[in-house]
Amino acid sequence: MINCNVCNENLTDKVYDTTGVVSITSVCTAVEYPTEVYYCNGCGHVQTLEMPNESSYYDETYNFLAESEEEDQIYLVDQGNITYRTQHQVTVLLSKLNLSKGTRILDYGCAKSSTMRELTRRNLGITPYLFDISERYTAFWDEFIEDGKWATYNLPESWDGHFDVVTSFFSLEHISKLADTLQHIKRVLNDNGYLYAIIPNTQTNPADLIVVDHPNHFTKQSIMRMLSDNDFSLQEIDDSSHRGAYIVVAKKGNSLSPHTPDSILKNEITSIGEFWKSAAQRIQEFEKTAAINNASAIYGAGFYGSFLASNLSALDNVKCFIDQNKFLQGTQLMGRPIISPIDLPDEVKIVYVALNPKHSRKIIQDLTCFSGKDITFFYI
Numbered sequence: 001m002i003n004c005n006v007c008n009e010n011l012t013d014k015v016y017d018t019t020g021v022v023s024i025t026s027v028c029t030a031v032e033y034p035t036e037v038y039y040c041n042g043c044g045h046v047q048t049l050e051m052p053n054e055s056s057y058y059d060e061t062y063n064f065l066a067e068s069e070e071e072d073q074i075y076l077v078d079q080g081n082i083t084y085r086t087q088h089q090v091t092v093l094l095s096k097l098n099l100s101k102g103t104r105i106l107d108y109g110c111a112k113s114s115t116m117r118e119l120t121r122r123n124l125g126i127t128p129y130l131f132d133i134s135e136r137y138t139a140f141w142d143e144f145i146e147d148g149k150w151a152t153y154n155l156p157e158s159w160d161g162h163f164d165v166v167t168s169f170f171s172l173e174h175i176s177k178l179a180d181t182l183q184h185i186k187r188v189l190n191d192n193g194y195l196y197a198i199i200p201n202t203q204t205n206p207a208d209l210i211v212v213d214h215p216n217h218f219t220k221q222s223i224m225r226m227l228s229d230n231d232f233s234l235q236e237i238d239d240s241s242h243r244g245a246y247i248v249v250a251k252k253g254n255s256l257s258p259h260t261p262d263s264i265l266k267n268e269i270t271s272i273g274e275f276w277k278s279a280a281q282r283i284q285e286f287e288k289t290a291a292i293n294n295a296s297a298i299y300g301a302g303f304y305g306s307f308l309a310s311n312l313s314a315l316d317n318v319k320c321f322i323d324q325n326k327f328l329q330g331t332q333l334m335g336r337p338i339i340s341p342i343d344l345p346d347e348v349k350i351v352y353v354a355l356n357p358k359h360s361r362k363i364i365q366d367l368t369c370f371s372g373k374d375i376t377f378f379y380i
């Protein structure tokens with residue numbers, strides 16, 4: 001029996017499962033563990049069955065962009081111009097909160113904390129602190145955080161009521177014990193402090209539904225319920241400033257409990273689950289009919305690309321991954337090189353486009369280096 005991480009209700013409505021097939025983690029590794037996703041009728045939360053070793057997974061295995069201090073993900077490619085995620089996160093944060101001189105800000109579940117590093121480069125006079133449940137990133141932190149201003153595993157008592165802002169950039173989706181986490185954050189905030197969180201939006205970034213190490217897939221309803229149950233007062237949920245994510249701003253205090261979610265939300269989540277089931281079948285059928293014996297490439301060396309590759313029966317045909325992210329180019333995924341689109345070998349006649357389906361066609365259309373080439377595209 002599984003209970004909802006937000007409202008504790010029994011979860012009985014399964015919307016997706018991969019029993020018998022490998023699952024993909026948020027750092028694009030395949031694991032032989034099923035992905036089972038449930039919808040909560042009590043609060044509208046969507047939840048994936050927790051991996052059996054969640055805490056040791058983050059402490060010992062999880063390695064998010066830990067190759068170098070500058071490594072980053074692409075946020076947007078527009079007319080050939082690339083915006084990286086860290087840059088965008090800092091821009092939006094500064095537009096939402098007044099981070100004046102002397103502001104004490106804690107990045108909770110921070111990993112490398114590229115966002116705090118970028119903030120410190122802007123000389124705003126703020127004092128950043130860091131916290132994570134792993135020792136893995138401390139070498140990065142040492143380079144820009146003073147001694148005594150970071151902690152691992154437990155928040156020190158000396159930090160109680162200490163912070164003007166606690167940020168969480170893509171960490172709440174990884175944490176099953178949400179109530180404990182919200183209480184810890186509340187404890188270290190001062191009375192007028194803000195919680196500022198960025199959380200994946202499964203409805204606009206459908207890959208989030210099947211990431212096996214994301215136990216939580218929040219909806220607006222479940223975010224509101226989580227905050228009200230933990231005595232946070234919601235200031236804003238913004239679903240447009242960061243593509244594929246919610247930006248949540250809250251303060252200590254009470255907020256109204258949200259309405260019980262309606263069937264429209266449930267239908268939408270169910271259809272995302274069905275999209276992924278049919279995506280696996282479409283990949284396999286296309287491979288059998290059109291791609292077999294042809295040299296191919298996978299466009300997208302992230303989560304979508306890993307999912308696509310895991311559904312191919314003849315991975316030998318895949319010669320390379322293509323990605324515009326300069327931090328990935330020159331590295332490998334699944335033993336294949338990751339190359340820039342302009343370096344695509346002429347022998348490749350099939351390109352599997354493994355990007356967010358909401359944007360993938362436009363991204364390919366904008367690429368002039370593919371025009372005139374004899375390539376058949378498959379869109380996930």
Ligand SMILES: [Zn+2]
Nearest residue numbers: 004007040043
């Ligand atoms: Zn619930």
